[in-house]
Amino acid sequence: MIPRLFSRPFDSALFCGFLGVAGLLLLAEAAGRLGLVSTVQFPLASTVLVTAAGLAADQEFLVDVGATFAAWALGLSLTVAFAVPAGLLLGSVPAVERALRPVIEFLRPIPSVALIPLAAFVFTERLDMKIAMIMYASTWPILINTMYGLREVDPLAKETLRAFGFGRTAVLLRVSLPSTAPFIATGVRVAATIALILAISTELLAGGSDGIGAFIILAGSSPDGLTLTVAATVWAGLLGIATNGAFVRVERRLFHWHPGTAT
Amino acid sequence: MTMIRHVPARLARLWVVPVVLLVWELATRAMEHPFFPPPSVIVVHMRDLWFTGSPARLWLNDTALANFPQSLGRLLAGWVLAGVGGVVIGVAIGRSPLLYRFLDPIIQFGRALPAPALLPMFLALFSTGTRMQIATITFGIVWPVLFNAADGARSIEPLHLETARVFGLTRGQRLLRIVLPSAAPKIFAGLRLSLSLALILMVIAEFFSTEGIGFQLRAAQRAFDLPGVWGAIVLLGILGYVLNQAFLLLEKRVLTWHDAKM
Numbered sequence: 001m002i003p004r005l006f007s008r009p010f011d012s013a014l015f016c017g018f019l020g021v022a023g024l025l026l027l028a029e030a031a032g033r034l035g036l037v038s039t040v041q042f043p044l045a046s047t048v049l050v051t052a053a054g055l056a057a058d059q060e061f062l063v064d065v066g067a068t069f070a071a072w073a074l075g076l077s078l079t080v081a082f083a084v085p086a087g088l089l090l091g092s093v094p095a096v097e098r099a100l101r102p103v104i105e106f107l108r109p110i111p112s113v114a115l116i117p118l119a120a121f122v123f124t125e126r127l128d129m130k131i132a133m134i135m136y137a138s139t140w141p142i143l144i145n146t147m148y149g150l151r152e153v154d155p156l157a158k159e160t161l162r163a164f165g166f167g168r169t170a171v172l173l174r175v176s177l178p179s180t181a182p183f184i185a186t187g188v189r190v191a192a193t194i195a196l197i198l199a200i201s202t203e204l205l206a207g208g209s210d211g212i213g214a215f216i217i218l219a220g221s222s223p224d225g226l227t228l229t230v231a232a233t234v235w236a237g238l239l240g241i242a243t244n245g246a247f248v249r250v251e252r253r254l255f256h257w258h259p260g261t262a263t
Numbered sequence: 264m265t266m267i268r269h270v271p272a273r274l275a276r277l278w279v280v281p282v283v284l285l286v287w288e289l290a291t292r293a294m295e296h297p298f299f300p301p302p303s304v305i306v307v308h309m310r311d312l313w314f315t316g317s318p319a320r321l322w323l324n325d326t327a328l329a330n331f332p333q334s335l336g337r338l339l340a341g342w343v344l345a346g347v348g349g350v351v352i353g354v355a356i357g358r359s360p361l362l363y364r365f366l367d368p369i370i371q372f373g374r375a376l377p378a379p380a381l382l383p384m385f386l387a388l389f390s391t392g393t394r395m396q397i398a399t400i401t402f403g404i405v406w407p408v409l410f411n412a413a414d415g416a417r418s419i420e421p422l423h424l425e426t427a428r429v430f431g432l433t434r435g436q437r438l439l440r441i442v443l444p445s446a447a448p449k450i451f452a453g454l455r456l457s458l459s460l461a462l463i464l465m466v467i468a469e470f471f472s473t474e475g476i477g478f479q480l481r482a483a484q485r486a487f488d489l490p491g492v493w494g495a496i497v498l499l500g501i502l503g504y505v506l507n508q509a510f511l512l513l514e515k516r517v518l519t520w521h522d523a524k525m
Binding site: 098106111212236 | 277278279283298361364365368369371373374376377378381382383384388459462466467470477480483484489495499503504506507
């Protein structure tokens with residue numbers, strides 16, 4: 001008799017996902033070996049994987065990953081510290097929101113990377129520049145989500161507290177902020193992805209000596225540059241999955257009571 | 264959201280715009296810092312760069328005509344490709360749990376890849392040019408559409424599908440009449456996000472090429488032409504605003520039957 005575990009293997013997400021990834025890698029490998037894609041133009045899947053594994057032990061690469069994530073963490077924390085209070089202010093004082101709305105609507109569509117050339121002039125320190133770019137781009141999702149969350153606060157709960165004689169600040173801290181928290185968390189998760197993109201873009205476009213982006217630029221000039229570049233990109237993707245997964249997990253744990261939490 | 268507002272009231276709300284412009288002008292004039300030219304200087308510089316043409320050509324001069332349409336064309340091409348691809352794959356994985364289980368890790372990985380990091384790879388594959396730019400844009404922006412389409416296709420009222428089956432609608436008819444319309448609001452939300460991402464990736468991809476608005480920005484940076492850098496940023500901001508407004512109009516037209524609040 002077949003053990004129950006294997007009775008319906010296609011019901012297992014892990015098994016299917018593994019097959020999917022393995023299938024894609026095999027396809028890529030076959031395309032290279034059969035000459036459908038020139039290996040000069042694009043390295044074999046196996047070569048990339050071996051190089052990527054090698055990078056995990058490469059001191060230089062680890063330092064670069066550390067630099068990117070240090071800028072990412074610092075930039076994201078500063079963004080949260082700025083954007084959440086700003087969102088609370090805009091969301092709870094309609095006069096301020098009305099006045100600033102046109103300014104926000106004109107600033108938001110400016111593509112963040114377009115500011116990198118300007119920032120390259122203004123900031124002499126690369127870290128400051130990365131952080132400024134991260135803050136500009138990742139403020140929006142947090143700000144908008146905070147404002148949106150405040151609009152969804154149960155008015156009855158606010159009225160109740162007010163009826164008991166609590167002031168504006170108390171209502172904000174005891175009702176509005178806790179019920180807005182899941183929305184803020186979603187905003188922070190989106191902002192975290194954007195912050196990583198901006199950190200790497202800034203390293204790629206503005207040069208500098210450390211970070212994943214700088215590693216990719218530097219690798220481009222070495223003989224097997226493309227393999228190194230793709231391998232570094234694979235790591236960037238894996239790290240992106242890991243951080244996003246961590247955020248989803250924290251969100252689920254903190255806000256399991258909230259219906260719309262994390263998908 | 265209430266849509267009907269009186270035009271004068273709407274204009275009155277914009278009082279802060281001239282105030283900000285005035286403060287910006289006065290502050291930059293007082294600073295006299297080369298990195299921060301006054302807005303009046305930026306506007307004059309923008310006109311000299313791009314808008315010296317005849318009114319018949321919307322005042323666009325040769326430089327503008329050699330760069331703007333190309334940029335916009337690639338942006339829209341990438342957006343349409345990502346839209347079609349994202350909807351097809353998204354609806355497929357939204358309707359088939361098995362396919363979803365197979366592709367989920369690959370899609371998660373693709374989404375997590377920071378698109379700018381892929382530029383060297385696309386440069387190696389396609390070298391500089393339109394194909395590389397469209398590939399970068401498409402790959403970078405397909406994810407929001409894909410995820411939203413999958414989400415929309417997954418959460419269709421089962422009763423609607425059952426009813427359609429009872430009335431003998433074929434698979435194709437069910438897809439066109441029930442699945443796509445039900446998923447449309449979510450798909451549009453994804454398309455909107457993709458459009459603003461497309462502008463970002465267009466700029467990055469053009470940093471590495473020889474024409475386009477992104478190239479002009481890069482060229483201005485290399486020439487230490489600060490008003491030129493500012494001008495390109497302002498131009499891209501206006502483009503982003505116009506694209507977003509145009510999209511909202513399109514969405515309103517297509518989704519008239521749907522009274523969702525955004």
